[in-house]
Amino acid sequence: xxxxxKNLNFFYGNIPALKDLSFSxxxxxxxxxxxxxxSGKTTLxxxxxxIFKPKTGRxxxxxxxxxxxxxxxxxxxxAFVPQMMPVDFPFSVIEVVLMGRSPYxxxxxxxxxxxxxxxxxxxxxxxxxxxxxxxLDQLSGGEQQxxxxxxxxxxxxxxxxxxxxxxxxxxxxxxxxxxxxEKLKNETGITVVMVSHDVNLAAMYCxxxxxxKNGEMVCLGxxxxxxxxxxxxxxxxxxxxxxxxxxxxxxxITPVPHKYIHRE
Amino acid sequence: MNTEKPLLIKRLWVVSFSLLLVLLAAMFxxxxxxxxxxxxxxxxxxxxxxxxxxxxxxxxxxKIRFPRILLATLVGGTLSLGGLVFQxxxxxxxxxxxxxxxxxxxxxGAIIGILMGLLRFPGVSLMAFSGxxxxxxLILVMSSGHTILKKDAxxxxxxxxxxxxxxxIMFLVSLTQDARLHNIIFWLMGDLSMVDMPQVGILAAMxxxxxxxxxxxxxxMNLLLMGKEMAQTMGINVKAVTVTLLVATSFMVSTTVSYCxxxxxxxxxxxxLLRLLFGPDHRVLVxxxxxxxxxxxxxxxxxxxxxxDQGEMPAGVITAMIGAPLFIYLLKKTRR
Numbered sequence: 001x002x003x004x005x006k007n008l009n010f011f012y013g014n015i016p017a018l019k020d021l022s023f024s025x026x027x028x029x030x031x032x033x034x035x036x037x038x039s040g041k042t043t044l045x046x047x048x049x050x051i052f053k054p055k056t057g058r059x060x061x062x063x064x065x066x067x068x069x070x071x072x073x074x075x076x077x078x079a080f081v082p083q084m085m086p087v088d089f090p091f092s093v094i095e096v097v098l099m100g101r102s103p104y105x106x107x108x109x110x111x112x113x114x115x116x117x118x119x120x121x122x123x124x125x126x127x128x129x130x131x132x133x134x135x136l137d138q139l140s141g142g143e144q145q146x147x148x149x150x151x152x153x154x155x156x157x158x159x160x161x162x163x164x165x166x167x168x169x170x171x172x173x174x175x176x177x178x179x180x181x182e183k184l185k186n187e188t189g190i191t192v193v194m195v196s197h198d199v200n201l202a203a204m205y206c207x208x209x210x211x212x213k214n215g216e217m218v219c220l221g222x223x224x225x226x227x228x229x230x231x232x233x234x235x236x237x238x239x240x241x242x243x244x245x246x247x248x249x250x251x252x253i254t255p256v257p258h259k260y261i262h263r264e
Numbered sequence: 265m266n267t268e269k270p271l272l273i274k275r276l277w278v279v280s281f282s283l284l285l286v287l288l289a290a291m292f293x294x295x296x297x298x299x300x301x302x303x304x305x306x307x308x309x310x311x312x313x314x315x316x317x318x319x320x321x322x323x324x325x326x327k328i329r330f331p332r333i334l335l336a337t338l339v340g341g342t343l344s345l346g347g348l349v350f351q352x353x354x355x356x357x358x359x360x361x362x363x364x365x366x367x368x369x370x371x372x373g374a375i376i377g378i379l380m381g382l383l384r385f386p387g388v389s390l391m392a393f394s395g396x397x398x399x400x401x402l403i404l405v406m407s408s409g410h411t412i413l414k415k416d417a418x419x420x421x422x423x424x425x426x427x428x429x430x431x432x433i434m435f436l437v438s439l440t441q442d443a444r445l446h447n448i449i450f451w452l453m454g455d456l457s458m459v460d461m462p463q464v465g466i467l468a469a470m471x472x473x474x475x476x477x478x479x480x481x482x483x484x485m486n487l488l489l490m491g492k493e494m495a496q497t498m499g500i501n502v503k504a505v506t507v508t509l510l511v512a513t514s515f516m517v518s519t520t521v522s523y524c525x526x527x528x529x530x531x532x533x534x535x536x537l538l539r540l541l542f543g544p545d546h547r548v549l550v551x552x553x554x555x556x557x558x559x560x561x562x563x564x565x566x567x568x569x570x571x572x573d574q575g576e577m578p579a580g581v582i583t584a585m586i587g588a589p590l591f592i593y594l595l596k597k598t599r600r
Binding site (some may be wrong): 046049051070072074075076078079080081082085087088089090091092095096099100102103105107108109110111155198 | 271273355356357392480481482483484485486487489490493494496497498499500501527543544545547
């Protein structure tokens with residue numbers, strides 16, 4: 001198991017955010033967490049990344065409890081790409097990607113030839129090698145996101161966690177990023193765990209889906225099991241149409257605007 | 265792909281060496297110029313020990329100007345480094361010890377110490393340190409939470425802390441109608457004239473270890489700029505690094521305040537310039553700030569000593585006249 005969660009509870013102060021979650025992520029899976037706003041997706045991701053400490057419950061990464069990892073060990077095992085935010089300081093792309101090597105370097109992060117080579121490979125893999133010496137703040141959102149993925153790849157992790165990586169990207173960049181993560185999973189066997197708002201995008205790529213509501217698990221399984229009319233309507237509380245995507249064998253979800261509901 | 269990016273070590277040496285030359289040039293200027301017009305040639309002769317020697321000039325250079333220049337170097341380096349650290353940790357390019365009110369808080373502590381009749385070291389320095397920690401805590405409370413206004417709130421709170429500190433300082437000064445009054449006012453504006461060599465030695469012994477400590481954490485500061493969460497998942501102990509850097513910086517800044525009062529905006533001007541020249545890598549910027557900041561304040565002090573026809577003005581006047589307009593310009597530029 002890449003990630004194994006058992007009876008996990010997490011509170012913000014006294015307010016419960018995650019309630020008694022138990023699930024596991026198989027190694028090499030493309031695993032996507034969906035759910036309405038405030039359902040605890042991002043919280044769950046941060047707990048898995050070791051940023052938030054769970055109140056009760058057990059969290060195992062590669063069959064080893066989280067407490068048994070040193071910071072560097074964990075950083076060499078699991079990389080995290082948080083939600084995008086502006087960087088005010090003009091780092092170049094290669095500088096940012098090299099930061100991903102810091103779990104393998106000393107306190108001052110002095111890079112060796114091998115680190116540079118790994119960084120260049122990561123840039124090539126994510127298709128931003130031509131931007132290596134550009135400043136990060138001059139890039140488009142889609143390019144920046146791929147730089148951050150390259151940085152995560154540089155950590156040579158077994159697991160990559162991504163928090164809504166496609167939010168605020170245009171259609172082309174959304175598909176490119178998802179294709180990239182799928183390629184990464186297929187070619188390297190890295191487990192990809194992602195939080196997403198876009199159920200249709202999730203349906204097209206994931207092996208398994210976890211649907212959360214109010215910090216509780218509603219459903220877990222392959223997309224055609226989770227993305228049904230009943231579960232989605234229960235979780236999101238709005239009227240939805242679920243049919244098959246023209247691409248075939250993938251559920252397609254259409255939220256129904258109010259004006260169409262009383263027509264027939 | 266172009267991999268000719270110079271390796272860190274090489275870049276570090278090139279930058280440090282060129283800034284060291286700048287610093288030495290500024291120091292030479294500082295030794296040569298002053299209210300007594302002796303001429304650069306005579307100073308050269310004294311420094312090299314050749315030609316006719318003027319014992320009067322010898323005293324001026326080594327007893328008055330030299331400690332003053334060393335003080336300016338240490339203080340300028342410290343304040344630049346302070347700005348750099350605060351900018352990295354608060355992720356705000358406008359943060360600076362003076363603008364945030366850290367210097368003001370230290371000044372209150374220092375003045376209380378002076379009025380209690382304590383020695384500059386360790387009494388006044390310790391009082392200044394507690395003042396700076398007090399303002400630091402206030403700033404951290406202001407900057408926690410997740411409001412969109414976070415950045416502006418931070419600067420605004422700094423302005424308010426400064427205004428409040430100014431009022432408290434004037435209040436304290438008004439309570440004592442004695443001869444120390446003039447000295448305190450002059451000291452407040454950043455006065456570099458009141459030290460001798462042993463005092464500079466004590467100051468250096470306190471500051472130099474802090475410089476190395478900050479350098480030790482320079483790569484961590486790079487990672488922190490990517491966001492606390494990303495830094496943590498790259499193996500950084502975010503809490504420990506942040507607390508260590510903030511306490512060390514407050515200590516450095518408050519120590520310099522207890523020696524020479526409020527010298528503002530150095531921590532804004534110098535890191536900004538150096539970032540433009542050498543990029544945002546803190547492993548290069550930390551030594552660059554120490555050397556470049558030193559050179560900058562020595563230079564400002566030369567201006568402060570030579571611009572007035574008679575006497576001199578505090579160096580803080582010059583740094584504020586350069587720094588405040590730059591702050592306004594940067595504020596406008598970073599507004600999105």
